[in-house]
Amino acid sequence: MDFLTELDPLLRTFWFVAIPATVIFAIQTIMTFVGVDSSEGLEADFDSNLDGGDAPFQLFSFRNLINFLLGFGWAGISFYGLIQNKTILILAATIIGVAFVYVFFLVISQILKLGEDGSFKMSETLSKIAEVYLTIPAHMEGRGKILISVKGSMHELEVMTKGEKIPSGSTVKIVSIENGNVLIVEKI
Numbered sequence: 001m002d003f004l005t006e007l008d009p010l011l012r013t014f015w016f017v018a019i020p021a022t023v024i025f026a027i028q029t030i031m032t033f034v035g036v037d038s039s040e041g042l043e044a045d046f047d048s049n050l051d052g053g054d055a056p057f058q059l060f061s062f063r064n065l066i067n068f069l070l071g072f073g074w075a076g077i078s079f080y081g082l083i084q085n086k087t088i089l090i091l092a093a094t095i096i097g098v099a100f101v102y103v104f105f106l107v108i109s110q111i112l113k114l115g116e117d118g119s120f121k122m123s124e125t126l127s128k129i130a131e132v133y134l135t136i137p138a139h140m141e142g143r144g145k146i147l148i149s150v151k152g153s154m155h156e157l158e159v160m161t162k163g164e165k166i167p168s169g170s171t172v173k174i175v176s177i178e179n180g181n182v183l184i185v186e187k188i
Helices: 009-034 062-079 086-113
Strands: 129-134 144-150 153-161 171-178 182-187
Touching (some): 009 086, 062 086, 153 171
Parallel strands (some): 153 182
Antiparallel strands (some): 129 171, 144 153, 171 182
């Protein structure tokens, strides 16, 4: 690192920012691919959630700081010979650092769109057709069971009917949900 001592102080500063940021970025990337960046089982001594919401992206995070410093440092080194005015050079490096954070945000938001919510919600059964698995007693006097396919998976759910008794093997339609978890069906 003797070559750094002979450089202009501003260029030396860019190198002192770029080198550690690159090393930390490489470590973060390797840890991400290995799966070590998971927060499973870790407990922090502080609440780092600055926005109060459940957002997948936080502006002020260590990863974003490294992304900014990576863009800032390498842009400063790259443009040092091209931009003679030091103020404009620092401004350009800052803008590129912010652009690195923005590109990271765009990449993460696109990756999150790839995720699929496979959770089951009762409301997804409304107006669907199902097969009676266990006989459904008449006039809300008890519960039977149906088999229904939602999002490609079969579910066995308890149901009631306001009409006549519905025997096993019959086809029914879900017409409403009462009390948030009781499906009401009618025979087709």
